Amino acid sequence: MALTLALVAHDQKKPDMAEWVARHHQELRRHRIVSTATTGRVVGEACPDVPVQTVKSGPWGGDQQIGALIAEGKIDALIFFPDPLTPMPHDVDVKALLRLALVYDVPCAFNPATADLLVKAGLLGK
């Protein structure tokens, strides 16, 4: 079954996201991806044949748009690599996104190690 996956990464973690999507490229091709603007560009460059729908960049409302999709039941899993070492002007938006993912019990991974475990557990299909 095709899932809709939200992929988001802060700037310092975008290389990790590019590496993660490249590693799971074959499985990701079967699913839909929604990303914040800059993350979407990175994902698209790492996997040109995986279609990525983008919303606005995080600081410009993209995290809230992803949160709204979660509230509408349109996101099956959130893969979000936040940067814990850099202050963010849109920290409240980041917290709101995490909060909605918890409220709606969406499967989440906040680092590549956990994202790998979700794949191993069968998130993207066998």
Ligand SMILES: O=C(CO)COP(=O)(O)O
């Ligand atoms: O800021 C973000 C998440 O909080 C991500 O936004 P970008 O993907 O546009 O960098």
